[in-house]
Amino acid sequence: MDFKYIEQLLSAYWRCETTPEEEAVLRAFFRQADLPPQLARYRSLFVYEDQAAGEHLGADFDERMLALVEQAKPSTTPTPQVRAVRRHFNLRPFARAAAVVAVVLTIGNAAQHQFGQKESEAPDYNYATYKDTYTDPQVALDEVSSAIKALRVAAPAATPADTALAGKALTE
Amino acid sequence: MKRPATLIAALLLGALSLWSQGTTDFAERFMELHAGSEQLQCITVGPNMMEKILKLTEEQTNPEEQQLGSLLAQCKSLRIVKAQADAETWRERAVALLEKSRPRYRIYTTEEVNADGSDRLWVRKKGRRIVELIVMSAAEARTFSAIDVTGTLDDDFVRRIFAK
Secondary structure (H helix, E strand, O other), rough: OOOOHHHHHHHHHHOOOOOOHHHHHHHEEEEEEEOOOHHHHHHHHHHHHHHHOOOOOOOOOOHHHHHHHHHHHOOOOOOOOOOOOOOOOOOOOHHHHHHHHHHHHEEEHHHHHHHOHHOOOOOOOOHHHOOOOOOOOHHHHHHHHHHHHHHHHHHOOOOOOHHHHHHHHHOO | OOHHHHHHHHHHHHHHHHHHHOEEHHHHHHHHHHHOOEEEEEEEOOOHHHHHHHHHHOOOOOHHHHHHHHOOOOEEEEEEEEOOOHHHHHHHHHHHHHHHHOOOEEEOOOOOOOOOOOOOOOEEEOEEEEEEEEOOOOOOOEEEEEEEEEEEHHHHHHHHHHHO
């Protein structure tokens, strides 16, 4: 059997030059059961429409689709989400403490400036660090008393001459 | 639980910062500067002991002691720095430190007390008040002594303390 015509149509088909009628001829040809071996390999190309026409949705298609839709619906119970928690040093309490200290100091300074000359004229010595030499008040009083007496005796006087005398007195 | 802890921490920090704000007096600075010296001796009467002394003077019937009590009522502390040897050297060092600490300390001079403006009498003032009075022994003295009084003092206190 001569298949020259079919081969010509195929050549035109590859070049996209076939008419719809010629393509219908090619489809009709390839529907045959017995095809020559050199053309059999093209069969699937021309019979796919017939095969596709035979494909239908299965009877269980709707059920499967509905099941998929049900699966995709969001669940009513919240799904626990796992998040990575980084442990870090919490500075918040210290920041608060620092803020409170800052506020206290600011108010204290402001009050000191605001209220009275008296406050600013008060001694600013750190008396908490003073360590008494004596534990007995009487001994301390004796020491203070003799110191004050020495001061009186050695007082820098109104005149340079008196000052010299005072120096002598302290020496004694 | 966190809030009380924060509050306590803040109060402690505040107290600490307020506590550390105080300044030092001349005697303390001088002793710190010559901490290694064995010649120097410092006697301290702090505010607590001063209060006890005041109570003692209140019980006294002796007018001199009572007068002393009225003077001490204005004092918060008293320190006596002494050196038995090298009096001239120690005196020079003390004056040098006071000179270096100007204008914190200045020579006290009035018509009634220290009229010649000698470097034996120094004061530290805050506003119009004298908060520290330092009296040093004379240059001719064989031993060195410096008396450092702090408190809320004034010219009248200085006049009274030197009244003979």
